[in-house]
Amino acid sequence: MGKRFLTWKKNVPAPYRKWKDGVLVCCDANEFLSGMRDEIADIVFLDPPFNLGKKYGNRGAKADLMDEQDYISFIQEILLGSVRVLKKGGALYLYHIPQWAVRLGSFLDKKMSFRHWIAVSMKNGFARGDFLYPAHYALLYFTKGKPTSFHRPKLPPPKCRKCNEYIRDYGGYKQFVKEGINLTDIWEDLSPVRHRNKKNRLENELPLELVRRVIQISGKRGGVFVDPFVGSGTSIVAVAESGMRFLACDRESNCCDIAAGRLSSFKAGK
Ligand SMILES: C[S@@+](CC[C@H](N)C(=O)[O-])C[C@H]1O[C@@H](n2cnc3c(N)ncnc32)[C@H](O)[C@@H]1O
Structure with missing residues (x-):
């Protein structure tokens, strides 16, 4: 990885792990993004905590149950940081439940060009109260002006x-x-990895194919992929397959260990 690529705007915590094609940092996502220089990323991929009381790492479920206003401020800061670090023509993807995607999408719409609301099929949801059965997650796709890379996968x-x-x-x-x-913009053939024996950790894990598709659509060899919520490392494995480079982060050290182990196994051909 070139020296220029590693130049941060200001100090972020030292890399947790470094590879030839990427860096993994263990810190808060906003601290991670705010340390980065402007316009360095080709893709920013966001799969944030949904504020539904999930237990990640050593923090209890309360850490993912913020006051609604605090959650909005947190995510909006992430979105602003993401827009800043994206190159002109770069792509931002945000994976969320529709209730939040609609609000965050309208915030993003003022700063970026809307491309798609991709409906990713959700299995095993639960109908609650007087609502319909929820059957999809939203994967919002925005670009910073006209996309510099766009490919339509078959x-x-x-x-x-x-x-x-x-x-x-x-x-x-x-x-x-x-x-x-x-x-199309309906992805019915994918769903979160749920079977324990296939998962790299107990908490949420996206299917590898979802990130592969994002890279097929907006990626380019040698381009920079940023993931501030790397979790089990799904995205960095897809990035390593593609020949892109990455800057990734998670605030939980055990998630960083899982992501780093997963990437190292992939690189070792295991
Ligand atoms: C929905 S999961 C990401 C799952 C990931 N895409 C995968 O496929 O494994 C969200 C991740 O964000 C991390 N996280 C939560 N709050 C964070 C914060 N403020 N800064 C950085 N990471 C955070 C959690 O530890 C968790 O691993």
Whole structure:
């Protein structure tokens, strides 16, 4: 990693772990972002705590149950920092529940160009009170002006598990469909990693494929990917696969250990 890439605007805590293609820091996300120089990132990826009382690391559930106004201030500071560190044409992705995505999206809309509200299918939600059954998370996609990198991924068309035929009727377009169908803004084929034996930790963990798609859409080789809430390290594994570089952070040292271990195993080919 070049020297320039490592130049922080002001001191942030020393790297928890360093690799040739990235740095992992253990500190508060706002401290991490505020230490960074302006306009260095190609992608900022945000999967923040949802303020729903999850227990991360050694902090109790209360740490993820902030007063609503404090939570808004915290996330808005994260968004402002993210916009500042993004290069012109860079992409910001925010993963959240719709109730918050709508509010935070309207805040972001004043500063960035809205591209998509991607609905990521949610399995095993619970209907509460007089609400419909919640069936998706929002993945908001904004860019800082016109995107400098944009690619539309293709997916294999869904097939019936039993007869191996296409589920949809593509009429006369069947021959083109073989090359793959265009990714839409509804991602029904992904869901959070839930099975204990597949998870790297007990708390939330995104599917690797979700971050891979983000990188396919907005990434570029050698570009810089920033994740202030790295958790179990899903994003940095996807980044390492892609040839991008990363700056990542989590305030919990045990999450940093899990993320670092996961990345090192990936690099060692395990
Ligand atoms: C929803 S999880 C991220 C999961 C991650 N995307 C993955 O796939 O494993 C949110 C993470 O943010 C961390 N976190 C919570 N508050 C933070 C803060 N103020 N600064 C930095 N990290 C924080 C938590 O420790 C947790 O690991």
